[in-house]
Structure formats: C-alpha cells, structure tokens
Amino acid sequence: MEFSRPPHRLRLLVAAWVLAAGVAVARSRSPRCRDVTWCGNVEVPYPYGLDKECAIHEHFHLNCTPVDGVSKLFHGKMEVIKISVQDNKAWLKTWISRQCYDQSTEGMVYDDAWMDLTGTVYVLSADDNRIIVLGCRGLAYMLSDSYVIGCVSTCDDGVPLRNGSCSGTDGCCQVDLPRGVRYYQGYFNPLYNTTQIWRRTPCNYVSVMASAAFRFSTTYLTSTEFYDKDHARIPAVMQWAITRNTTCKEARINTTSYACVSNNSHCVTNDAGYACNCSSGYKGNPYIVDGCKDIDECLYNVTYPCPGICKNTPGSFTCSCPRGERMNRDVCMKDSKFIWMAPVVAGTSIGLVLLVVAIACACSIQDRRNLHIIKQKYFRQHGGLLLFQEMKSQQGVPFKIFSEEELQEATNRFAEQQVIGHGGHGKVYKGVLKGNVQVAVKRCIKIDEQHKKEFGKEMLILSQINHRNIVKLLGCCLEVEIPMLVYEFIPRGTLSQLIHGSHSGHISLDTRVRIAHESAEALDYLHSSASPRIVHGDVKSANILLDGDFTAKVSDFGASILAPSDESQFVTLVQGTCGYLDPEYMQTCQLTDKSDVYSFGVVLLELLTRKKPLNLKGPEQEKSLSMVFLEAMKENKLEDILDDEIKNDENLEYLEEIAELARQCLEMCGVNRPSMKEVADKLGRLRKVLQHPWAHKDPEELDSLLGESSSVVNSGIILSTGNFSITKKVAMGLESGR
Incomplete structure (x- = not known):
C-alpha cells in the first residue's frame, strides 16, 4: 500500500489557546450585539461572540472565516462545529496522531498531535470523550498535564476483524479520559510498530475523540481512511466555564462579574470552573437578562403528556379531567354515574388508598430486600466473604468492613465541601466516624474486573502493613459497585x-x-x-x-x-x-x-x-x-x-x-x-551527618556514627562509606559553624 512520506516527526499544533493565566473578567456588551448570531450553519449564542465586544470575555471570542467558499467557525486554529449553552459544552475538530511504516526509508514515521488548553476556561469532557488506539500492533499513550494513560491494541491471528468492536484484541482499544485534562499529546511506544505487518496494516493511531462520533471500522486498519477522511481531523467535546477553577460560592461573591444574570437560573460547578443553567421547567440562555423562559409544557404533549385539561404554571404544569370525567390509566373517561355513585366512589377511593398504601409498603419492603441482595452481591464479588473469614481467623486484625450508610453519614453524604483531594482515579473525602474519629475516605471511579476478584484478599494484606511512615488503612466498604477505602486522616496536607x-x-x-x-x-x-x-x-x-x-x-x-x-x-x-x-x-x-x-x-x-x-x-x-x-x-x-x-x-x-x-x-x-x-x-547516613556538629568529632567517631569503615587523608579527600561518598568538608563541618 502506497502513501506519501510525512516528515520524520511532525508535531501538529491542535490549538494556540494558551491565554493569560489571570482570571478573565466579564466585559459589558455593546447594545448592538445580538443574543444569537450564525456562522454558516453553526449557531453562536452568547456568551460567545464574533466580535470581541460581543463576547463575555476573550476566551469566548470566535472567528467566522470563509474556507473554500463556506463560512466556518474557529476558536484559534480549531474549527468549532457545535455550541451548547444548556450543557456548557463545545464540539471542535482536533487532529490524530499516527505511526506508519514508510517503504522508502524502511522505517517508522510519526505525526504527533497535541492540544494545550492551559490558562483557558476549557477542559476536555471526561463524560463525552475517550482515548482511542487503533492498530494491530500498537501501544500508544495520552500524555496529559497530570496523567499518562494508554492501552495495547492487537489483532488475534486467524480471528476475523469485526466492525463496531473495540475490545483491545480486534485492532482497537479505548480508555476512559481522566477529569480536568487541559493538555495532552499523543505518544507511541516505538517497540510496538507495524514494521512486520505493514502490507496488511500500515499504521497505528491514537486520538482523543467524542465517544458518540466513533464507531470502529476494519477499513481503519487496512487503509489510511481514518486519517484521511477529514484531513486527519476528528470531533472532540470541550467542557467550558465562565471562569476557570472557580466554584459557584466564589463566583457569587463578585456580583458585578457574576454571569448567571437571568431570573430562574442557577450556578453549576463543572470540571472547568463555574457555569450557569436555567432552572427546572425553564429553558433559554442564563447568561442574558430574562434569558430563561418558562417552558409551556401544554404545547409539548409528547414530552409532557396530559390527556385532560393542561394548565401551564411557572416552571411546571397541572393536568386534570373535566367535571364528570375521571382519569383512568392516563386517559379521561366519562363517568355517567358520577352523582349517584359518589358514596360508592368514596368507599372505593378509601379502599384504593388503603390498597395503594399496602402496595407501597410491600414495594418498600421489596426495594429494601432487593437493595440488600445487590449489596450482598457486591460484597461477595469483591471477596468480602473471604476477607471476613480471614479476619475471624486472625484475631486482633485492626481492620473494619464499613457499611455504605456509615461512610455516607461520616462524609455528609459525600458532600463537595468534604473533598480534600482528587485525581483521575476518584476523590478523597474527609469524614468523621462515631466517636469523633477523623478519617479519609477514598471513593474510586472504576476498578478492573481482575482487581474486583482479588480485592478482599489484597485489602487483608494491605491492612497488615504497619509502618510509622505509611498511612494506615483502617478498613473498606464492599457493598457498593466500586469499593471504598478508609484511611487514617493526616492533617497537614501533602x-x-x-x-x-x-x-x-x-x-x-x-x-x-x-x-x-x-x-x-x-x-x-x-x-x-x-x-x-x-x-x-x-x-x-x-x-x-x-x-x-x-x-x-x-x-x-x-x-x-x-x-x-x-x-x-x-x-x-x-x-x-x-x-x-x-x-x-x-x-x-x-x-x-x-x-x-x-x-x-x-x-x-x-x-x-x-x-x-x-x-x-x-x-x-x-x-x-x-x-x-x-x-x-x-x-x-x-x-x-x-x-x-x-x-x-x-x-x-x-x-x-x-x-x-x-x-x-x-x-x-x-x-x-x-x-x-x-x-x-x-x-539515613546523611541525616546523621546533618544532625551532629562535626567540628569537634574525630575520624573514629565518624566511623562509629556512620556504621561503616571510613578513611580520612587530607582536606578534600573523600571518606569512603560503602558505595556512598561524603566529602571530608561535609563530614567534619565548617569551623565557621553551620
């Protein structure tokens, strides 16, 4: 298969979005600015603007540029294909990194794509994007500002490839994107390449792209279609905020720059910072005065079904049947015996109420029973029975199996105010158990299947670690889908x-x-x-x-x-x-x-x-x-x-x-x-040297303290202590004092 030879290591700039690190300040809009503008077929709602004075601040200024006779929307060098004020997200086109065999040089060539959103109000959406690796012999990573994550993509010999499958052994693997990623670069492990298989599969690829836009095709492996179909560009979803790394509590303090200006709007904190949404029952633009309008549910009978008389109310609606009719299975039916059957209806109603109460009680009991069954399932799945038996056989093991209710109560139901640390694997909450015991509760996002099976066994091993310089693992909670860990609380931070x-x-x-x-x-x-x-x-x-x-x-x-x-x-x-x-x-x-x-x-x-x-x-x-x-x-x-x-x-x-x-x-x-x-x-040896005034020590005392043989010759000669060297100047100290 022939393809043009790219430069040996071409680095493609995805976006020049690195703006000033200071907090962007909202500016006053010009009266001539419209709430919504268009660029081609892309809607541009406020807080975005095509003119600087029409955007809420510089991070939201976009350019509408003709490309081949068609108007396209750009933020920096990236094409914007969709903006959602309701979700506070923007869809943009990014580039693909690839590793290909070049017949002319008989070696591998690389096209590396990277993105830098540092200093901006954007992060890659962890909910909407995935790290995708394609290839029959590829190991690729996403190097972000905080994490390095990747996976191995292979093809099983003799097993036909299938469209739509992406399990790791069919030429495609995928990994969840960590939260809060503002920078990433695609990177290939050079030990995994297509040198031996280039005739069948010439290239490996890695990209961060929107999950909804990706469906694996076997032609991505046997040709360069994946890279060529849109000039090596793919859609990715960005989460945006008005001010980066700012909570709602902090944003409300400055009333002059607070962006949620519409009535019936509220502030939300996402991975990028703070943003705004319309309240339930309202829709529109919360960044505009009176931008959140009441939804007339009575006009949308499919979304808000009402078989009788629909009456719109602010933020909601009511549904009732005309007089003489009654609701039956979400349908209003005539009741010809309405007057004569009133006593019967009243008695029946009471009976129905009692029946409903009885059914509700039965459902509640069944729900509790189902919940108990689910918790028992998770408990067994995580090795809880084995862990419990081992704890009984090993009396005195200072390890406890906590219930979910205990940890919810300790952390105020995992309130955001209790978060003391977070990363790509989950969050850590400060908690207070009964008896006023402070703990740190680690709530992970995910766990692989193999680790689930071994979890109980590993917890028992980790619980027996007893060292003054290791945080003590006090226990775990196994009755949830992903186990939680409980550590001793360390007050001073990291x-x-x-x-x-x-x-x-x-x-x-x-x-x-x-x-x-x-x-x-x-x-x-x-x-x-x-x-x-x-x-x-x-x-x-x-x-x-x-x-x-x-x-x-x-x-x-x-x-x-x-x-x-x-x-x-x-x-x-x-x-x-x-x-x-x-x-x-x-x-x-x-x-x-x-x-x-x-x-x-x-x-x-x-x-x-x-x-x-x-x-x-x-x-x-x-x-x-x-x-x-x-x-x-x-x-x-x-x-x-x-x-x-x-x-x-x-x-x-x-x-x-x-x-x-x-x-x-x-x-x-x-x-x-x-x-x-x-x-x-x-x-340890260096600590001993630092802790003692050596100006009055002789070489024999130095040997004794270091615990190993030493020899001193002249000033500047090295004292030999095993494979560790300390100059005489360090060992003996300075006469002028330390």
Whole structure:
C-alpha cells in the first residue's frame, strides 16, 4: 500500500489557546450585539461572540472565516462545529496522531498531535470523550498535564476483524479520559510498530475523540481512511466555564462579574470552573437578562403528556379531567354515574388508598430486600466473604468492613465541601466516624474486573502493613459497585502543597532530608518487608502526606499492585502521573520496584529545587524537571537550579550528595538504579551527618556514627562509606559553624 512520506516527526499544533493565566473578567456588551448570531450553519449564542465586544470575555471570542467558499467557525486554529449553552459544552475538530511504516526509508514515521488548553476556561469532557488506539500492533499513550494513560491494541491471528468492536484484541482499544485534562499529546511506544505487518496494516493511531462520533471500522486498519477522511481531523467535546477553577460560592461573591444574570437560573460547578443553567421547567440562555423562559409544557404533549385539561404554571404544569370525567390509566373517561355513585366512589377511593398504601409498603419492603441482595452481591464479588473469614481467623486484625450508610453519614453524604483531594482515579473525602474519629475516605471511579476478584484478599494484606511512615488503612466498604477505602486522616496536607503551595514558608534542609528519608524507608518497607511485596506505582509528592510535626506518611498504596511472582508479567493499561513515570515502564509495560525508585528520584528533585516536575509553559527542553536536572549535572551547573533557600556555602556539599543520589535514581535502565533500601540507607547516613556538629568529632567517631569503615587523608579527600561518598568538608563541618 502506497502513501506519501510525512516528515520524520511532525508535531501538529491542535490549538494556540494558551491565554493569560489571570482570571478573565466579564466585559459589558455593546447594545448592538445580538443574543444569537450564525456562522454558516453553526449557531453562536452568547456568551460567545464574533466580535470581541460581543463576547463575555476573550476566551469566548470566535472567528467566522470563509474556507473554500463556506463560512466556518474557529476558536484559534480549531474549527468549532457545535455550541451548547444548556450543557456548557463545545464540539471542535482536533487532529490524530499516527505511526506508519514508510517503504522508502524502511522505517517508522510519526505525526504527533497535541492540544494545550492551559490558562483557558476549557477542559476536555471526561463524560463525552475517550482515548482511542487503533492498530494491530500498537501501544500508544495520552500524555496529559497530570496523567499518562494508554492501552495495547492487537489483532488475534486467524480471528476475523469485526466492525463496531473495540475490545483491545480486534485492532482497537479505548480508555476512559481522566477529569480536568487541559493538555495532552499523543505518544507511541516505538517497540510496538507495524514494521512486520505493514502490507496488511500500515499504521497505528491514537486520538482523543467524542465517544458518540466513533464507531470502529476494519477499513481503519487496512487503509489510511481514518486519517484521511477529514484531513486527519476528528470531533472532540470541550467542557467550558465562565471562569476557570472557580466554584459557584466564589463566583457569587463578585456580583458585578457574576454571569448567571437571568431570573430562574442557577450556578453549576463543572470540571472547568463555574457555569450557569436555567432552572427546572425553564429553558433559554442564563447568561442574558430574562434569558430563561418558562417552558409551556401544554404545547409539548409528547414530552409532557396530559390527556385532560393542561394548565401551564411557572416552571411546571397541572393536568386534570373535566367535571364528570375521571382519569383512568392516563386517559379521561366519562363517568355517567358520577352523582349517584359518589358514596360508592368514596368507599372505593378509601379502599384504593388503603390498597395503594399496602402496595407501597410491600414495594418498600421489596426495594429494601432487593437493595440488600445487590449489596450482598457486591460484597461477595469483591471477596468480602473471604476477607471476613480471614479476619475471624486472625484475631486482633485492626481492620473494619464499613457499611455504605456509615461512610455516607461520616462524609455528609459525600458532600463537595468534604473533598480534600482528587485525581483521575476518584476523590478523597474527609469524614468523621462515631466517636469523633477523623478519617479519609477514598471513593474510586472504576476498578478492573481482575482487581474486583482479588480485592478482599489484597485489602487483608494491605491492612497488615504497619509502618510509622505509611498511612494506615483502617478498613473498606464492599457493598457498593466500586469499593471504598478508609484511611487514617493526616492533617497537614501533602508534600506537594508544602513545596509548591502559595502560602508555603521556609523549609530547612534538615526538614527536607528527614521527609525524604522517612518516605524512602516507607517504600523500602513495601518493597522488602511486606508479604507479598508491594509496588506503589504512583510515587509523587502529592502522595506523601505530612502530620503535625512534618513526619512523612506515604499514601495511596491501596491503588498499588502486589508484585507479580512472574517477572515477565506485563500490563495492558499503562497509567501513572506525568513527570514521575518511569520511562522503562512505558517501554516494557512492566511495573517494578525500580519504577518506584525513578519516581522517588523526581521527588528528591522537587525537594532540592522546589520546582514542579512539569513546566508546560516553558521551552521544549525545559518542560521536564528531570531532563533539566540531568543536563545541569552533565554541565556541572547544579547550583543554577537549586532552591535559593537551602543553597549556601555550608550546604553545598550536602546538596551535591543528594543530587548525585537523585541522578542514580533517574538512570534510564532500571538495573542501574539503587534499591529503595540503598536509597534509604544513604539518606539515613546523611541525616546523621546533618544532625551532629562535626567540628569537634574525630575520624573514629565518624566511623562509629556512620556504621561503616571510613578513611580520612587530607582536606578534600573523600571518606569512603560503602558505595556512598561524603566529602571530608561535609563530614567534619565548617569551623565557621553551620
């Protein structure tokens, strides 16, 4: 099959929507502006506008541009094909990433598409879009600003392909999109390609597109139809808000810029920020004064059926039969014996009332019984019976199986005000159990089928983890479709908030090294002492909590995996947090304890530099903190990226030792990285050096404290302690004092 050769690595800009990071301010509309305008066959309702003065602010300014004689609507470089004020969504055309075999070079070529909505009021709709991967030998990812998610698409030999199927083994796989994604880039694993099968299936594809617009066709694999049919463009759905990352409570404070100006309208908070809707029984535009109009339900008999006399009321309607008629099975029927049969009707009515009450009671009892059956089904499905039996046999296990009612009561029925953390896997709520016990309740969005079967067994294993630097798992709730986890509540927040928060104060080097050491000891415990071993899988500063005295507590290991006994085992769904993800894991699909070591190396960089793992607004070569760090180490420019708060002549030697340890953790090949035990031991030795005034210590005392043989020659000579090196300047301290 022939096709033109694209550039070796062409990066297609999906949208230049990166606007000012400040909050957009609503502007006054010009009197000449209309509530609705049109561009071709696309309706453009306010708050959007084709002129700047007719849009609520710059994020909603659109352009109507002739293309081949047809007027088309654009936001930046993206074509807008539909706008819904009712749903606060916009449908746009984005591009497809592809990986194809090129006959002329006998190698793979790539077209990479990416989207950047950072700083705008838009996010990709998690409810309406999916990550789609096509190909008979493809492993592709979506790299977002927070997550890396992908899947493996293969074709079974000898099994005919089917239109409409997308299960992963028929040339198509799909993954749910996390919430709140504002940036993504398509990426292919080069180890999975079409070099051997290009005659039958020349290309692999990955895209984020509207679920409703996609139906798999086998011709997408055997030709370039999927890429060519609309110039490599596909529809995707954007959720928009008036002001990004703003709640309704915050929006109502500023009455001059509050956008829900129509009577009978209300504010809603979505993944992008706050937006407006008309109240129930009203329709129209809530962003316009008197824009929400009452729905006359009597005019829409199909939607609001009424067989008798329909009377419209504000926001609703009533339906009744004429006098002398009665409603029977939603039909008004003449009642010729209305007067004479009144006593009979009255008696019958009473009897019917009693019958209805009896039926209602019976239905209520049956509903409770059905609910109990469903809860029992989920309980058994998640391994609850096995877990309960094991708990009985192991007396004294501090683990509890909670009911759904208990956790609803503890979290005020999972109110948004109780949310203390959230991510792609779900939300974490603060709760208070009976006895005034504070807990954190993790409510996941989904769980795979295999994990469901093993859930009870894994919970029992995780409940027995007992380490001062690991958040204690107190129990779980199994009588719901997706189990909930209950942890001890840690009050001070996360290490990420401490390092990067706007209200963070000075953090001493001693505190940073202590947090790193305690976190490393926790991960070493999971890798070495837990039975079976546990690979965390998502080590990051946001998953390291801090209690009142800044003691580190590693959290979220309930979403980790039990280390497989078969090292060749690999996963078909690759996911993690962008900036921390082990590149070897992305290449091989094997999650190992060395993957945790790599991620921990990134946490060390955060502690050293007080910079975030990803800087999407920076130049290409400066987006990844780990790449910036490795380049600085290579060019001997470490001081240029260190945090000024801890960078001084007294601390420089210590910082170089920590930086060298971080460099070892960030080795591309996992076998070259140290184990978490080695990392914890090295940080522990460095803590001892930091905690003692070495100016009055002699070499023998140094050997005793470090616990390993050391040798001192002259000033500047290195003290050898195993495979860990500390310069004499660090070991002995400075006479001028620390």
